[in-house]
Each structure stands twice: as C-alpha cells, then as structure tokens.
Amino acid sequence: MKILGIDPGYAILGWGVIEMRGNKFIPINYGAVTTKAGMDMTSRLKVLYSSLMNIIADEQPDVASIEELFFNTNTKTAIMVGQARGVAILACANSGLPVYEYTPLQIKQGLVGYGRAEKKQVQEMVKTILSLKSVPKPDDTADALAAAICCGHSANYRNRFENKL
Numbered sequence: 001m002k003i004l005g006i007d008p009g010y011a012i013l014g015w016g017v018i019e020m021r022g023n024k025f026i027p028i029n030y031g032a033v034t035t036k037a038g039m040d041m042t043s044r045l046k047v048l049y050s051s052l053m054n055i056i057a058d059e060q061p062d063v064a065s066i067e068e069l070f071f072n073t074n075t076k077t078a079i080m081v082g083q084a085r086g087v088a089i090l091a092c093a094n095s096g097l098p099v100y101e102y103t104p105l106q107i108k109q110g111l112v113g114y115g116r117a118e119k120k121q122v123q124e125m126v127k128t129i130l131s132l133k134s135v136p137k138p139d140d141t142a143d144a145l146a147a148a149i150c151c152g153h154s155a156n157y158r159n160r161f162e163n164k165l
Contacts, residue, residue: 001155002028004061004097005148006052007140008069008085010044011035014140015052017059018130020152027130029059032141041080045087052091064092065151067143068103100151107143110150122146 007014016030033051035044066089069082092099105115111125123135123142129149136142 001063001152002059002061003148003151003155004056004059004064004092005144005146005151006064006066006088006092007143007147008066008081008088009140010041010048010080010084011037012138012140013048013052013084013088014138014142014144015055016136016141016145016148017055017061018145018148018152020155025129025149025152027132027145030136030141030145032138041083045083048084049087049091052088053095056091056095056097061097063151063155064097064099065147066092066099066101067107067147068101070104100154102147102150102154107146107150110153111146 001020003018003020005016005018011034013033015033017028019026019028033048035047066085069078069085089099102110108117108122109115111117111129112121119139123139126132126142126145126149127135130145136145
C-alpha cells in the first residue's frame, strides 16, 4: 500500500509517499511545495492544488493521510492553513484517494508512543522507521512522512483486527 502523507500549510506544504510492505515502511519520495511570500492567497492555493495533483499523478498513492489543523492563538493563520488543508483534501478527493485524518497527538502517539512527544523525537522516529541517513527537511516534510507512517500503523491495526473477525 502506498500512502501519501500531507502536512498542510500555505507557505510550505510538506508531502511524503511511503510504501508499506508487511510491517516495513519504505520511503518512495518526499518534499515540500512552497509558495512565495507576498503572493495573494488565491495564487498560493492554486499552486498547492496543481502541485499536489502532479504529485498524486506521478506517485500513484492508494490513500492519503493529512494532519488535522492544530488551532493555536492566531485566528488569521489558522484560517489560511485551513484553506490550504481544504485544497489538499480536494486534490486527494478529485484523484479518488481515500483521505484519513489524524490529530498531531495521534501522530505523535503512533510514532513515539507518547502523544506529547517533542517535535525532534518525532523527526528522529521518522528517520529511524524509514532508515534515512538524516531527518528530512524542511520540518514540514518530516511531519508529512510522520502522518503517512501513522496511517500505515492504523491500517495495519485495522487489518489485523478485521482478520480476527
């Protein structure tokens, strides 16, 4: 199963594609889509959408995993990230991909075993699980890969549970 992980953002949108073979995760490709500061939001969203459509067409994932929005104190930023997240979900939906959503707490729990883990701990687990030489940069890319791994763990659990029924 190929999983596309997405860490939504309007300036930087992290993405990563992994393949799950049994209990092993293999990195396929990963990176970040960036938009220039000063671009109007409509143009940024268009870049994000078209870039994700190209990534999906090139990588042919089976499912997508996206991080849910963590709302802090800046309402304007949260709305803008929410728009980018919506465009990412739309690109997946228009490509026929099932979309699974995970909170930051679920992703940390799925990778580190502790929902309040530090960002650096999650990044190191991404590196370890995928047998990478270094932590993927920018951080948004590592976060996207973490979302994909979390989805794989969840799918693995669901498959084991369904096989026992």
